[in-house]
Amino acid sequence: METTVNNNDTFYYPSKEIVRHANIKNYEELYSQSIADREGFWAAEAKKLDWYKKWDKVVDDSKKPFYKWFTGGKINIIHNAIDRHLKSATRNKLAIIWEGEPGDLRTFSYHVLNREVSKFANILKSMGARKGEVITIYMPQIPELVIAMLACAKMGAIHSVVYGGFSYEALAERIADSQSRILITADGGFRRGKATHLKSIANEAMKRSGTIEVCITVKRTGEDCYMENDRDFWYQDLMNIPLECKDCGTEIMDAEDALFILYTSGTTGKPKGLVHTHGGYAVYTASTFRNVFDIKPEDRWWCAADPGWVTGHSYLVYGPLLNGATIMMYEGAPNHPYPNRWWQMVEKYGINILYTSPTAIRGLMRFGASWAQRHDLRSLRLLGSVGEPINPEAWKWYHEVIGRGKCPIMDTWWQTETGGFMITPLPIMPLKPGSCAKAYFGNEVGIVDDHGNEVKQGEEGNLVIKNPWPGMARTILHDPERYIEKYWEKYSDKGWYLAGDSARIDEDGYYWIIGRIDDVIKVSGYRLGSAEIESALVSHPAVAEAAAVGLPDDLRGNIIHATVILKEGKVANDKLAEELKNHVENEIGPIARPSHVEFTDALPKTRSGKIMRRVIKARALGLDTGDLTSLEE
Numbered sequence: 001m002e003t004t005v006n007n008n009d010t011f012y013y014p015s016k017e018i019v020r021h022a023n024i025k026n027y028e029e030l031y032s033q034s035i036a037d038r039e040g041f042w043a044a045e046a047k048k049l050d051w052y053k054k055w056d057k058v059v060d061d062s063k064k065p066f067y068k069w070f071t072g073g074k075i076n077i078i079h080n081a082i083d084r085h086l087k088s089a090t091r092n093k094l095a096i097i098w099e100g101e102p103g104d105l106r107t108f109s110y111h112v113l114n115r116e117v118s119k120f121a122n123i124l125k126s127m128g129a130r131k132g133e134v135i136t137i138y139m140p141q142i143p144e145l146v147i148a149m150l151a152c153a154k155m156g157a158i159h160s161v162v163y164g165g166f167s168y169e170a171l172a173e174r175i176a177d178s179q180s181r182i183l184i185t186a187d188g189g190f191r192r193g194k195a196t197h198l199k200s201i202a203n204e205a206m207k208r209s210g211t212i213e214v215c216i217t218v219k220r221t222g223e224d225c226y227m228e229n230d231r232d233f234w235y236q237d238l239m240n241i242p243l244e245c246k247d248c249g250t251e252i253m254d255a256e257d258a259l260f261i262l263y264t265s266g267t268t269g270k271p272k273g274l275v276h277t278h279g280g281y282a283v284y285t286a287s288t289f290r291n292v293f294d295i296k297p298e299d300r301w302w303c304a305a306d307p308g309w310v311t312g313h314s315y316l317v318y319g320p321l322l323n324g325a326t327i328m329m330y331e332g333a334p335n336h337p338y339p340n341r342w343w344q345m346v347e348k349y350g351i352n353i354l355y356t357s358p359t360a361i362r363g364l365m366r367f368g369a370s371w372a373q374r375h376d377l378r379s380l381r382l383l384g385s386v387g388e389p390i391n392p393e394a395w396k397w398y399h400e401v402i403g404r405g406k407c408p409i410m411d412t413w414w415q416t417e418t419g420g421f422m423i424t425p426l427p428i429m430p431l432k433p434g435s436c437a438k439a440y441f442g443n444e445v446g447i448v449d450d451h452g453n454e455v456k457q458g459e460e461g462n463l464v465i466k467n468p469w470p471g472m473a474r475t476i477l478h479d480p481e482r483y484i485e486k487y488w489e490k491y492s493d494k495g496w497y498l499a500g501d502s503a504r505i506d507e508d509g510y511y512w513i514i515g516r517i518d519d520v521i522k523v524s525g526y527r528l529g530s531a532e533i534e535s536a537l538v539s540h541p542a543v544a545e546a547a548a549v550g551l552p553d554d555l556r557g558n559i560i561h562a563t564v565i566l567k568e569g570k571v572a573n574d575k576l577a578e579e580l581k582n583h584v585e586n587e588i589g590p591i592a593r594p595s596h597v598e599f600t601d602a603l604p605k606t607r608s609g610k611i612m613r614r615v616i617k618a619r620a621l622g623l624d625t626g627d628l629t630s631l632e633e
């Protein structure tokens with residue numbers, strides 16, 4: 001049964017087979033129940049996990065907006081993601097299928113994953129790791145990245161994964177902010193046929209942050225790297241020590257104990273370390289993954305995101321493992337050595353569900369359908385999209401060419417802050433290309449104006465969430481005031497969460513995300529702050545002042561446009577523009593590299609001295625600059 005398009009060409013309906021297969025058959029009914037009794041809904045979801053001790057209260061709102069979930073409950077996410085599966089047939093099921101870019105293959109059953117995680121957790125403990133401390137992980141996409149995360153969680157440490165594409169500055173800043181004493185890294189990884197040199201970046205970062213006492217390095221590429229006596233250890237050496245490493249007990253945690261922090265960009269130059277917990281986060285990722293991706297025991301699930309981002313945390317690692325699923329993980333670039341690399345793997349491993357970003361889809365679409373068409377993609381049943389709005393053209397290509405017209409696309413809207421899906425279709429829902437459909441259970445979404453009034457249907461407004469949910473970030477590490485200011489202050493009288501996106505709702509109650517309303521720029525789905533790029537620019541000796549804005553781009557969603565004022569006596573030319581691009585790349589990472597650097601003598605500012613990025617953007621696009629009354633002369 002094919003997905004059918006109805007007459008007015010707006011809805012794509014799921015086939016009977018998809019509906020028959022679905023875990024959830026009636027969204028509207030269950031949604032109304034979940035809103036009428038939110039605590040009841042989440043208690044029922046929480047009961048699907050194993051608790052050492054049941055919670056006393058589902059949600060504690062006595063210190064709003066610092067909500068607490070499942071207070072009094074004792075749990076460890078690892079007990080649910082690994083330990084409990086060892087008592088069933090899932091023990092011998094594959095937890096991870098991993099393929100390296102050069103084509104090497106490694107697989108881990110739940111039994112083997114448990115063995116590796118337990119061993120590494122014991123090693124961490126023997127190296128002095130303590131419950132409640134933050135351990136930084138900086139790695140390529142190799143299985144040890146997942147093992148390291150899980151081992152931290154098992155022994156009660158808090159992991160802070162820093163994306164392997166970040167530079168030493170970005171890494172050093174995150175290590176320093178979290179005061180990590182332990183760093184887990186690798187010599188490098190493979191990307192587009194070349195070895196990256198992560199350990200040398202890590203070395204530089206350790207020099208700058210000054211807090212690291214122990215660094216454990218996984219040997220992946222075998223390239224030479226500097227290892228310091230008494231500080232640096234090879235992962236493989238430690239794992240091969242013939243110790244009695246049988247069991248490492250899973251630490252009993254309070255539901256509200258921190259599981260991880262993850263840094264994300266905001267409106268200031270300093271990244272925010274968002275804190276997620278063992279209890280609520282486990283309940284939320286397990287529930288959303290099971291229901292939205294309709295996971296079945298025989299499924300093979302592939303989330304093509306890097307674990308260094310929240311998508312990888314929630315839906316490469318935790319959501320799938322909590323559901324006992326089989327995860328596909330791939331190290332390298334989608335088009336290496338040829339643009340059929342992904343489709344080859346879908347065929348080879350019989351992948352049933354693929355979750356990726358619009359940028360990746362657009363990138364692969366550029367090479368034409370024939371690369372996908374030479375592979376048997378019939379194993380695919382569902383597809384997913386995340387990170388930025390998907391344009392209908394890319395949606396339709398994904399649906400037709402990759403999904404053969406039969407796989408519903410789950411366009412999931414969420415954020416690092418939300419922990420899991422907030423607005424998303426379910427497989428049974430009719431779909432509209434480019435819309436992320438409806439609110440997930442328990443959530444009430446509003447599209448409101450600056451005063452909190454609902455805007456008219458079809459009009460653009462601020463996206464707010466009107467209720468707490470178990471997967472919500474609890475705070476910003478060391479900065480609770482900023483947590484309030486950024487997310488809760490604007491609608492403090494109403495108690496709503498401000499997402500930072502603008503959106504609209506259509507006549508069928510479907511949500512359409514338009515984009516960020518703050519100075520966050522989404523490049524290829526990666527989140528960057530204008531201020532971060534600007535501070536990287538002004539750290540260059542030739543630069544006096546800088547402004548960075550995002551400009552629309554067909555492939556990457558947005559590209560970075562930098563406007564720069566040079567210091568006295570510095571000469572603007574193409575060579576310097578190139579140098580500045582390289583500088584930003586070195587400071588933050590390749591994803592932050594500006595596409596254009598433009599020189600100017602003055603930046604448009606308000607009388608209070610704030611850069612009017614809106615004006616710069618309009619000018620760069622050759623558009624009307626709009627209302628300039630607040631512009632300083």
Ligand code: WT7
Binds near residue numbers: 413513
């Ligand atoms: C921002 C959050 C959530 C995992 C990856 C991104 C944008 C995210 C969608 C979507 C349109 C989306 C929003 C949001 N975004 N998903 N399906 N449609 N926009 O997490 O890095 O914290 O970024 O990504 O602008 O605010 P993040």
